Amino acid sequence: MTFQKVHRRQNAVRATLLCTLAALPLPTGLVSLTPSAAEAQAYQVSTIDVRGNRRVDVSTVSAFLALPRGAVTAGQLNEAYQRLVASGLFEEVEIEPRGSTLVVTVKEWPIVRRISIEGNTRVDDEDLTPLLGSVPNRVFNPDQVEEDAAALAGAYEQRGNLAAAVTPRLIRRGNDQVDVVFEVAEGRVVEIERLSFVGNRSYSDRRLRRALATKQAGLLRQFIGSDTFVAEREQFDRRLLTDFYQSRGFIDFRIRSVSNQFSRERNAFFVQYNIQEGNRWSFGRITASSDIPGLNAEDYLAVSRIEPGRYYSPAAIDNAIDRMERLATQNGLSFVRATPQVTRDPRNLQLNVNFRLERGPRIFVERIDIEGNTNTLDRVIRREFTTVEGDPFNPREIRSAAERIRALGYFAEANVDSREGSTPDQVIIDVDVEEQPTGSLSLGAAYATDNGLGLNIGLSERNFLGRGQFLSFNVATGTSTDSASFTFGEPALFGRDLTGQVELYYRKTDFDNAAYNTKEVGFSPSVSFPISRNGRLALRYRIERNELEDVPDDSSPIIQREEGDQIVSSVGYTYSFDNRRSGLDPTSGIVFRFSQDFAGLGGDISFIETNALAAYQRQVWDEEVTLTATIEAGAIHTLSGDTSKVTDRFFLNSRQIRGFEPLGLGPRDLNAPQEDALGGNYYAVARLEAQFPIFIPEEYGITGGVFLDAGSVWDLDDTDGWNGMEVDDDFNLRASAGVALFWDSPFGPLRFNWTTDLKSEDYDKTRNFDVTVSTQF
Incomplete structure (x- = not known):
């Protein structure tokens, strides 16, 4: 069978x-009877003989038959048969009347x-x-x-x-x-052959496709899962497209319909969005009002930070409400709610917003119930709530907590709802999550023109033992660099919004452009915490043993004097600001970082190292072109009569200034046979870049770019070079320009640079082409 x-x-x-x-054998115990025949045919049943059952009791069979003793009709027998078949207990069922005995033969599954x-x-x-x-x-x-x-x-x-x-x-x-x-x-994967839009005037199809999670099928369709048709993804894409338009001031945007057409060959879909953009609105008058005694509405208006004339954005309204309600809590006022009252000015296409500060209902949080977390501890989820049992209920805070829980990346699904508690003035917060894998093991190969071909293995866990801790171990080897690192972190140290991290690392370099090698082994604990909505401060300690080795006799005397090992013990901090995700303007963003390290708490050398980076990014021409401007600089000041060593000084790499080999620019002892690169105590670089679509369809993930870089490395504490001749360590400007190809490949974002040097020194080592992993700032 x-x-x-x-x-x-x-x-x-x-x-x-x-x-x-x-x-499957047909039942033989009964034959089909017409209704009249079934009523006429009657049997006398005094006993039921069940045969063939081994696991199912006779009483269970009789219960499903449900036949009375005595006279039964053929119709009743047929109904009894159907009940027994529907029980799902038997593979075969046969009913046969034999005199006053009903023989029931069954074959169990x-x-x-x-x-x-x-x-x-x-x-x-x-x-x-x-x-x-x-x-x-x-x-x-x-x-x-x-x-x-x-x-x-x-x-x-x-x-x-x-x-x-x-x-x-x-x-x-x-x-x-x-x-x-x-x-x-398995059959063939049904792909999205074409993803198009009707009714879009302000943005091209190319730009709108970038806003959706679903992508068109392209050259790499065998590796990309987002280009397959999944019906459930449509609702998510609708939300993404609506958010895209509304965050840019199109408050009347709506999706008229979505058409999904199956191709004739039944192996591809054509998806078309029919949309209505509407007008683009800006902020007009921004005011605040309140009848609450002791509350000055102007103080709350000052923290709204909404500028009239800027395009309307729901994120700007949400941020203003959050700041106002937080200020009320800081001032000891509970249950204060900021309600935006929006009025339209159609003539000027402006939205006037009045924030009405009023008392909300006096409702408290009775308890927070968490379900579905089979691996993650309850406290990992609870710490994402700023509200605890007994606090005033704030729906906005609960929605924010739900977003933070989803952002953890520990759960495939995370739903947070509220319901009435034991009394009308109390609510219960229900958190229902579905766990997902959080660990990964990676084995792979990589190639970069700086480091050559390399192999790497990595093991990481983002939710170690369900405690929300992260753990990673990586080993990489290449033609010029070997490295290994171990990192362990706790994102809620002492139960606070304080990230603690410990790192152990080992790095060994064998540069093609230098006769010497370096080796570093270090240990660095650190803590970081937010100090504003977009700002964060990190504090760290580092103890490191670095070594300059394999220095040949014909190297620069400066390098020879620095050969050996030293212990560096330092404390430092980094302040970072990044509003690319939470800024009021979704088309622009600012990144700023400033750090200092102070060495000399023990160890063999004392210095102050300072680094800074400022970058601005903006999308123009209907967001088709991304412009980026970056400035970064660094300085190292030695103390107590110490001199910097080549392991401490700055060298610019191909990400900082393109068109030069590693160790290819900066002070160099030209009189030494090796013409050793020495690095510098100072560096400064400015970069301008534009990234834009090219003739290749965007589903291939390939875009073009142009760039212009300028900068230099300079200054040495020791300039006494070969045969006592002084090394030139002055500021000598270098500049380069080129074109780039960006590829969002299945193996990671890559960029290919073709560069020409505009200004360089005769002794610099230039490079016209390189491949790197594409990074931002």
Whole structure:
């Protein structure tokens, strides 16, 4: 006997189930009777003889039959038969009246010995097995197997394999045991061949496609999962598109319809959004009012930070409300709510906003219930709430906590809702989460023109032991650099918004442009915490043993005098500001970093090292072109008569100024046979860059760019070079320009630079082409 049900997903709207039952014997105990014949035919039943049952009791069979003793009609026997078949307990059922005895012959379903999935190559067993409800060593249940096949087919549908078919088969093993095998025919992935828009005037199709999670199929369709058609993703894309327009002032934006058309070959979708942009509105008059005694509305208006004339943004309103309500709490005023009252000025296309400060309902948080966290501890989730049991209930704070929980990355789903508590003035916060894997193991190879071909292995865990701690271990080796690092971090040190981290590291370099090698081994604990909405301060300690080794006799005397090892013990801080995600203008952002390290708390050298970076980014021309301007600089000042060493000084790499080899610019002992690069105590660099779309379709993830770099490295404490001749350590400006190709590849974001030097020294080592990992700021 074979059991076969084929589950196939034909499209995202409806699923078709094709069922085939082969070689099942028909029941022989009853024949089809017309209603009149059934009523006329009658049997006398005094006893029921159940045969063939081994695990199911006779009383259970009789209960499903539910027949009275005495005269029964053929219709009653037919209904009893149907009830017994519907019980799902038996593979075969036969009912036969023999005189006054009703003989019931049954064949029970066998025991499931083993369950396996075959034919799946795109989805691993580890992802499919948890979807099965069938369990080995239990009675086979055909209905459950049917549900399992549908669940497996649904998993493929989520990945765009709408034509995938799942066929369950039974393999008889004797001793009343069977194996259940789910045979998977994966079929082709249904891709999105074209993603287009109708009604968009302000932004191109290319720009709007970048705002959606769904992408068009491109050259790398075998590696990119976001270009497959998934019906459930449409609602998320609708939200993303609406947020995109509303954050840019289009408050009347709406999506008229979304058309999904299946191609004739049934292997691709054409998706079209029909939208209505509406007018673009700006902020007009911003005011605040209140009737609460002792509350000065002007004080609260001052913290709104909304500038009239700027394009309207819901984020600006939310940030203003958050600051106002927080100020009220700081002033000892509970249950104060800031309600924006918006009026339109159609003539000027402006929105006048009045923040009405008023008392909200006196509702308190009774308790916070958390469910679904099988691995993550409750306290990891609770610390994302600024509200605890007994505090005033603030819906805005609860929504913010829900966003922070989702942002942790520990959960596939995280829902936060509120309901009435034991009394009307209390609420219960329900948190329902679904865990997801948080660890990763990476094995790979990388290539960069600075470091050559390299191999790396990495192990990381973002939610170590369910405590929210992060742990990582990385080892990398290349033609010029070997490194290893171990990092452990606690994001809520002492139960506060204080991130603690400990790092151990080892680095060894063997530069092509230097005859010497360096080695560093260090230990660095640090803590960091927010000091404003977009600002953060980090404090650290570092103890490091660095070594300059393998210095040949024909190297510069400066390098030879610095050969050996030293211990560096330092404390430092870094202040960082980044409003690219939370700024009022979604088309621009600012990044600023300033750090200092003070060495001399023990160790062999004393110095102050200062670094700073400021960058501004803006999207122009309907957000098709991204402009970036960056300035960075650094200085190292030695103390107590010490002199800096080559392991302490600055060298510019290809990310800081393009067009030069590693150690390719800066002070150099030209009289030494090796012409050693010496680095410098100071550096300064300015970079301008524009990134824009090119003729290649955007689904390939390739864009173009142009750039201009200028900067230098200069100053040495010791300039006594080869044969006593002084090394030139003056500021000598270098400049380069070029074009770039950016590729958002499956292996990470890469950039290819073609550069020409505009200003350089004769002894500089230039480079016309390089490949690097694309980074921002």
